[in-house]
Amino acid sequence: MNDNYVAPNGAAYALKIATPSPEVLQRRLKSGIYNYDIDQLQKRCSKCRDHWPADSEFFFAEKCSADGLSEWYKACYKDWRYPKGRKAAVDASAPLPSAPAVAHDSATQ
Numbered sequence: 405m406n407d408n409y410v411a412p413n414g415a416a417y418a419l420k421i422a423t424p425s426p427e428v429l430q431r432r433l434k435s436g437i438y439n440y441d442i443d444q445l446q447k448r449c450s451k452c453r454d455h456w457p458a459d460s461e462f463f464f465a466e467k468c469s470a471d472g473l474s475e476w477y478k479a480c481y482k483d484w485r486y487p488k489g490r491k492a493a494v495d496a497s498a499p500l501p502s503a504p505a506v507a508h509d510s511a512t513q
């Protein structure tokens with residue numbers, strides 16, 4: 405079965421395959437965004453320009469896009485969203501250290 409994939413966190417998702425219209429498919433095969441590797445449609449990530457299988461294991465499902473998948477490969481999106489890793493992003497949301505105390509008026513008199 406190839407209808408599901410399991411994310412690293414163990415959650416299972418129904419696999420979504422790219423669903424370009426015939427026109428979009430032909431145009432993208434011609435422009436190099438798509439290619440076929442052993443019958444598997446591959447999609448080029450518009451960020452790193454590498455080709456990855458055109459399904460939701462590698463690209464985010466995106467209803468409004470021409471083929472139902474995001475432009476960027478998941479790992480590229482993750483690198484962009486969390487350049488220092490996800491943990492760093494979480495740490496960054498922690499409360500900032502309190503600002504240095506402003507000299508009180510009485511201290512300058």
Ligand SMILES: [Zn+2]
Binds near residue numbers: 449450477
């Ligand atoms: Zn990429």
